[in-house]
Amino acid sequence: MKSKFVPLSKPLTFIESMECLPVTVVPEGATWTYEIKLDGFRLEVVRDGAETTLYSRNANILNDRFPYIAKALSGIPGGTILDGELVALGPDGRPSFNLLQNFRSAESQIIYYAFDILAYKNRDLTQFPLSERRGILASVVERQEHIDLSAVSQMSAKEMLAFVREQGLEGVVAKRSDSIYQPGQRTGAWSKHRINLGQEFVIGGYVPSNLGLDSIIIGFYRGKDLIYASRVRAGFVPATRRKVFEQIKHLTTPKCPFANLPEAASGRWGQGLTAEKMKECVWLKPEAVAQIEFLEWTGADHLRHTKFVALRDDKDPRKVVKET
Template sequence: MARKSLSPHQTATFVESMECLPVTKIPEGREWTYEIKLDGYRIEVVRTDGGTTLYSRRQNVLNHKFHYIAKALDYLPADTVLDGELVAMGPDGKPNFNLLQNFKSAESHITYYAFDVLMHKGRDLTQVPLSERRALLRSVLKPSDHVALSEVSDRTAAEMLKFVKSHGLEGVISKRSDSVYQPGLRTGLWTKHRINLGQEFVIGGYTPGTHGFDALIVGFYRGRELIYAARVRAGLVPATRRSVFEKIKHLKAAKCPFANLPELSDGRWGAGLTAEKMKECVWLKPEAVAQIAFLEWTGADHLRHTKFVALRDDKDPKGIVRET
């Protein structure tokens, strides 16, 4: 089980990721700092006397996939822990999550962007202000072909928003410069504001079809309840359907996991899932996560014009909430 924090002068070990609170407006003020939101895998680097280990936020070891990242960070002193994002850059110079999934052929495009240091030479830094942790990170990190520092912008909130929109980027991460690192928590000391409409959703079922299924049934958590949001068909070519089905078919469940089903009608946009339509559904344990792009939210917590992007095995289903 993941430890909540690191004690001073101990061997480095995995620390739960501090989470960003989704917001509809970027917080402003001198105490706030801004970074570009990168679309990739959240990776924690743990360096011990035994070597360098790359952990996903769900504590899966990813060294076999990204061995060159671990090798590029072997210079770190023992008992050091970094937090950051693993990102693949497309030909347009923007993060490309689909490219990241093809990690075997995309090695030259993949970079680890470090944005925090949680432990250094056995010293616990989680209670040290972010501004001090960043200063130490800058002095420790050695940029290379596969390692970079996630830069903090000196722009104002309005300037940062304009920059991200003009460059077609995903969004803005805001952090209080005096914030301590709060493992596993989403308190609002760190926030994320998405520009594009898209986020992760929990897969709670599917409708049968060729190549395994016709549509994925997805939702998000509100408190402890899983809320139905959409059926997703677009973006699923035959090869993708077969691949996704192989990864979710073992999750088959007897009961519907969504708290707000059945719905009374199809709704204005036809996204509702009534008792009659539910007869066609196959339910799954809510353990798989998919990244979905969409046009907008409706007033009934439904999505319009959805498109499947990718499965996200680095995300905890229980942490998936509505972000906009």
């Protein structure tokens, strides 16, 4: 039996994104479905009357950055809200987060992959099961130059993992086909498993240099505490050192934001931040987020062989947690 349409109880507006729970094992079973984890920006599209508004995960309006996405979706019915991922495809056809950062020169390579529909013609769909929402989504969104649907795989979890590894993709998203849409929640009805090691981290400080900064000091939240994870020096060139410094220097604060510092020793891999090493650091309010790649986690919750990828302005720092 299909679910009944229910009118929205409040005016059409941004709905906080449902979150994926990081997992080390991809869940299996008849109710689970799989999508490729796309390396891009979460983007919510609100079509209110004749206006199309693009919202980041933090409810920032992105129409000025991606006007062609708003224009491409101007034909969907009023009273509709879509959830999806904005992705830039590199020459090899794989998502490239770095390319997405250069959105002004990468317009032809940027695609919005819609994967959910939360409202349709001013009717609330969040209580519909995902399988029904996907059916409605497919009837609403027309594939075109900058617009596509996120493909739902019919593979098993094992086959999906093998495909993602073979193609060098970021990971797998698993969703229960009977799940309702729970705004702002991370219940496990949606989960994500990364193949490559990399995630977002909060920047809590930096080590200065004549180029602005030499390295950034990063961490993640565990409950209310910001936990130090690493210093990151690789991945920067002189231009990015200056650019990142200009974007974070206004966050300077006299207080160290990390709950687990100072550490007693540098440790085997030299990532420990002792009281002596902390004298070199400039501390920041934990409001900036960076995408970081790394080799592995150590037993002390530190990272080995880190590399800076990019700053992210679409992530809420308070929701940055350890994902692996």
